[in-house]
Amino acid sequence: MALKPAEVEKIAHLARLAIDPVDVDQYARNLSDILAFVEQLEAVDAADVTPMAHPLEATQRLRPDVVTETDQRTHFQAGAPAVEAGLYLVPRVIE
Amino acid sequence: MHTKTLAELARGLRDRAFSSEELTRHYLERIKRHDGQLNSFITLCEDSALARAREADIQLASGKPGPLAGIPFAHKDIFCTDGVRTSCGSRMLDNFIAPYNATVTERLQQAGAVMLGKTNMDEFAMGSSNETSYYGPVNNPWNPDTVPGGSSGGSAAAVAARLAPASTGTDTGGSIRQPAALCGITGLKPTYGRVSRYGMIAFASSLDQAGPMAASAEDAALMLQAMAGFDPRDSTCVDRPVEDYSAGLNNDIRGLRIGLPKEYFGEGLDPAVAKVVEAAIAELKQLGAEPVEISLPNAGLAVPTYYVVAPAECSSNLSRFDGVRFGYRCDNPRDLEDLYKRSRGEGFGPEVKRRIMIGTYALSAGYYDAYYLKAQQARHLIADDFKAAFEKVDVIAGPTAPNTAFRLGEKVDDPVTMYLSDVFTIAVNLAGLPGMSVPAGFVEELPVGLQLIGNYFEEDRLLNVAHRYQQVTDWHTRIPKGFE
Amino acid sequence: MQWEAVIGLEIHAQLATKSKIFSGASTAYGAAPNTQACAVDLGLPGVLPVLNEEAVRMAASFGLATHATVAPRSVFARKNYFYPDLPKGYQISQYELPIVHTGYLDIELEDGETRRIGITRAHLEEDAGKSLHEGFHGVTGIDLNRAGTPLLEIVSEPDLRSAKEAVAYMKKLHSLVRYLEICDGNMQEGSFRCDANVSIRRRGEHRFGTRAEIKNINSFRFVERAINFEIERQIEVLESGGAVVQETRLYDAGKDETRSMRTKEEANDYRYFPDPDLLPVELDAAFIEAVRKTLPELPDAKKSRFMEQYGLSAYDAGVLTASREMADYYEAVVEASKVEGKLAANWVMGELSAALNRDGIEVEDSPIDARAFAGLLQRIGDNTISGKIAKTVFEAMWAGEGDADAVIEAKGLKQITDTGAIEQMIREVIEANPQQVEQYRSGKDKLFGFFVGQVMKASKGKANPAEVNKLLKQLLDE
Known part of the structure; x- marks a missing residue:
């Protein structure tokens, strides 16, 4: 599967990555190489194989419903890019 | 002091032959003297290390020291360390002072270990050469023109150059074993779920696993003992007792069946490396082990499977780096979308961006079945191969990497060739098995690693085989020139 | 008109846990911004x-209460999208294998007809944080206290055919989650929110029309209005030759209209995949049975029992069991007062409900508790006071003037049942109104009411009305 530059831009948008226009062709080439490589999987006959999402056949453990965390806002916000009145700030979101 | 094993250092501290402060100063001095050549550390924690060392000395004097009391170690910069920058090798987290400790950090601290600093690594652990780090590449102490492997390249180089007696690493597709092999040290990736992933910055959640990197199997056993164990904060961490890893190190390995997968000795393996590995296997045979030829018929699917599964998970795991709550934010964002795109575009390097894009693509509408689902199915086939093999053998052995350390820059523009550096290690992560790399010799003065793969939760057996091997060989005691 | 509406609802019910779905942070409402947002x-x-x-x-109890399958194995998945109130860049939700699926809820329509509404699925997921736009210039503030609060998203089949049905379904669901004590149902605080999928088609047509999704409607009234507006809008579009666009719309309560949310340039591609940080949730029969044992009596069962046990009509039983608190109050009143069920029902649904509504108070906060209310009904039952006087006593009790007996005593409202005293009053009334007596006796029967009124007035309402009637008849006919 060879990706066209427009497809690279679409994927980059979906992943919210700014790609310098001069680099788009290079990404298109690299990504196409990787996709061509992983397409070996197409040949695998696995129609009746259960997909394996986890290495261990374990099940989810459940946590008791207890409040264990305390307010650490000051600590957590110490390194935040932009904070005011305890809120994280971002450019205006329009709905 | 730096030529001593971790076990010897622990004994020395207990016997008060030297203090932890002296030992810590010694390693800090070595780092300052030598790391200019290697670039194996991103952050050095001189003050806190000395403070911890003095606390350890008090502990040691009180007679109730933790198992690693006063032992310095180097910590991969992927583990969160409260109050210390945790960069993950990325510009994205260059300014990130972690506000909490990873469970592994916590456990090592409780054992009394002294963190010297945070080691260099491929950005977000994505790489096999340590060249994707925002902090520059690491040089292999055996030859500065070559790479140390990756992603735990800084940890491997630091231990190889004896800038630390041991270090932590993480392994998603070979990131402990491959650099251990390329730097001539011992590294172990435990069974998935044996060590908590809490506070270890995620690359691919179903594959990531932390483990020890040290000079010898005996030292790795001591480190793993402190790192392993159940953690209620990690749903994928397994609640079962931890074996005593040191207790069985000297067990006899006579009669041990060692599987040699024919797929690991064929095409793609450097013949000179093959020779070294075969010699190591002959040595194990000398010790009474019985080599058995086996087959892992789907071994060839491992790398392509991995390069769907790992990018898919990483594309989602790395979405939290958005310039809002922590980490890098671009200057003067025009609007929200600009904030996201430029913060991520500028904060991540090219390899991370490539993997995010591959994963985004593989999960997107219309491609999910062909890529992600297919890869999950192939993953099952790969795991089943191992299951069948462990019906017949106790341990699997082969090369860790197909080549010795390659030259800096050699593969950096060719991602697929780079990915094949992990051709023998990746399947182990897909299956979730424990795997280990043990120094087995040299090709043109560059180290070669023997890989040992065990059945689930048989880290003790791997360590036992490796230790017995190290009793009759001295490869693990070799120190690169200039670092003696 | 030949159009038929097809409506399905997605209800988000915040589960009333103490801590969040995936972390140990508190879920309490109203804390200072980001003070309940932990590292996770x-x-x-x-x-x-x-x-x-x-x-x-809680999710399992909901499944059992809606006759649904509680899945022995369910899986959490990540829904990937970027938004500032979504900290990880993905929401942990359930996609292919939800914890609850294939259930139903019976609703009663105004005409008394019952309809069965299918519940496609109910899945667990985490709530997002909140974006605050006010008070900042050109920026938005993000508060993540709500992030990670457990939600049960309940998806109905497109079985609803009108806004009224949609509201009836939503109210029934609202009542159910509160019965189960899995959600506080507080719509103002966003604990119970609704998205409506609305489409129309010609009557007799089997295929569905293109639907619009109306997001985040937070009251029963708005749900009805938003759906009605949307149905009318779609009819207008189709009848003028246009086509309905599949899109997300917002209901603007101020303007009473729905409007399109800015169309994104790309369709959402959420890239769902199983969350590798979480393992499959497996619930065995023992777990499910243990949950079943904790289920309270549910609204439908309680309603049937009320009809049978207390001799109530379907309507009365329905009203009294609409909320668990009301039903509990009613039962406590009946048990304590030993009066007839119907009398208690009339009073609870009448005076009490009116007063609660008037003052905006929930029944559990009523200033007259069930025991005190029973005391009032007892005094009606034993003829100490008449129904009319009881209303006065009720108002005094509501105002906090004490229990029924104290009020009756203090105000001297005890009913006069002494026939001698009543007879005396009647004689005085007859004497004072000779003209009317004459007219009555010459056949103007209607005047009987006038005499009753006069006697009651003379007794200040305290005369026993039955006794008054009986004696008055005797004395007038003498």
Whole structure:
């Protein structure tokens, strides 16, 4: 599967990555190489194989419903890019 | 002091032959003297290390020291360390002072270990050469023109150059074993779920696993003992007792069946490396082990499977780096979308961006079945191969990497060739098995690693085989020139 | 008109757990911004989710209460999209294998007809934070206290055919989650929110029309209005030759209209995949049975019992069981007062409900508790006071003037049942109104009411009305 530059831009948008226009062709080439490589999987006959999402056949453990965390806002916000009145700030979101 | 094993250092501290402060100063001095050549550390924690060392000395004097009391170690910069920058090798987290400790950090601290600093690594652990780090590449102490492997390249180089007696690493597709092999040290990736992933910055959640990197199997056993164990904060961490890893190190390995997968000795393996590995296997045979030829018929699917599964998970795991709550934010964002795109575009390097894009693509509408689902199915086939093999053998052995350390820059523009550096290690992560790399010799003065793969939760057996091997060989005691 | 509406609802019910679905942070409402957002809720690098057992138990109880399958195995998946109130860049939800599926709820329509509404699925997921736009210039503030609060998203089949049905379904669901004590149902605080999928088609047509999704409607009244507006809008579009666009719309309560949310340039591609940080949730029969044992009596069962046990009409039983608190209050009143069920029902649904509504008070906060209310009904039952006087006593009790007996005593409202005293009053009334007596006796029967009124007035309302009637008849006919 060879990706066209427009497809690279679409994927980059979906992943919210700014790609310098001069680099788009290079990404298109690299990504196409990787996709061509992983397409070996197409040949695998696995129609009746259960997909394996986890290495261990374990099940989810459940946590008791207890409040264990305390307010650490000051600590957590110490390194935040932009904070005011305890809120994280971002450019205006329009709905 | 730096030529001593971790076990010897622990004994020395207990016997008060030297203090932890002296030992810590010694390693800090070595780092300052030598790391200019290697670039194996991103952050050095001189003050806190000395403070911890003095606390350890008090502990040691009180007679109730933790198992690693006063032992310095180097910590991969992927583990969160409260109050210390945790960069993950990325510009994205260059300014990130972690506000909490990873469970592994916590456990090592409780054992009394002294963190010297945070080691260099491929950005977000994505790489096999340590060249994707925002902090520059690491040089292999055996030859500065070559790479140390990756992603735990800084940890491997630091231990190889004896800038630390041991270090932590993480392994998603070979990131402990491959650099251990390329730097001539011992590294172990435990069974998935044996060590908590809490506070270890995620690359691919179903594959990531932390483990020890040290000079010898005996030292790795001591480190793993402190790192392993159940953690209620990690749903994928397994609640079962931890074996005593040191207790069985000297067990006899006579009669041990060692599987040699024919797929690991064929095409793609450097013949000179093959020779070294075969010699190591002959040595194990000398010790009474019985080599058995086996087959892992789907071994060839491992790398392509991995390069769907790992990018898919990483594309989602790395979405939290958005310039809002922590980490890098671009200057003067025009609007929200600009904030996201430029913060991520500028904060991540090219390899991370490539993997995010591959994963985004593989999960997107219309491609999910062909890529992600297919890869999950192939993953099952790969795991089943191992299951069948462990019906017949106790341990699997082969090369860790197909080549010795390659030259800096050699593969950096060719991602697929780079990915094949992990051709023998990746399947182990897909299956979730424990795997280990043990120094087995040299090709043109560059180290070669023997890989040992065990059945689930048989880290003790791997360590036992490796230790017995190290009793009759001295490869693990070799120190690169200039670092003696 | 030949159009038929097809409506399906997605209800988000916040589960009333103490801690969040994947972290140990508190879910309490109203804390200062980001003081209840722990490392996991903030999506700090390296953190991991661990599932709250209580959220699972609550979801299972909902499944059992709606005759649904509680899945023996369900899987959490990540829904990937970027938004500032979504800290990890993905929402942990359930996609292919939800914890509850294939259930139903019976609703009663105004004409008394019952309709069965299918519940496609109910899945567990985490709530997002909140974006605050006010008070900042050109920026938006993000509060992540709500992030990670457990939600049960309840998806109905497109079985609803009108806004009224949609509201009836939503109210029934609202009542159910409160019966189960899995959600506080507080719509103002966003604990119970609704998205409506609305489409129209020609009557007799089997295929569905293109639907619009109306997001985040937070009151029963708005749901009805938004759906009605949307149906009218779609009819207008189709009748003028246009086509309905599949899109997300917002209901603007101020303007009473729905409007399109800015169309995104790309369709959402959420890239769902199983969350590798969480393992499949497996619930065995023992777990499900244990949950079943904790289920309270549910609204439908309670309603049937009320009809049978207290001799109530379907309507009365329905009203009294609409909320668990009301039903509990009613039963406590009947038990304590030993009066007839119907009398108690009339009073609870009449005076009490009116007063609660008037003052905007919930029944559990009523200034007259069930025991005191029973005391009032007892005095009606034993003829101490008449129904009319009882209303006065009720008002005094509501105002906090004491229990029924104290009020009756203080105000001297005790009913006069002494026939001698009543007879005396009647004689005085007859004497004072000779003209009317004459007219009555010459056949103007209607004047009987006038005499009753005069006697009651003379007794200040305290004369026993039955006794008054009886004696008055005797004395007038003498």
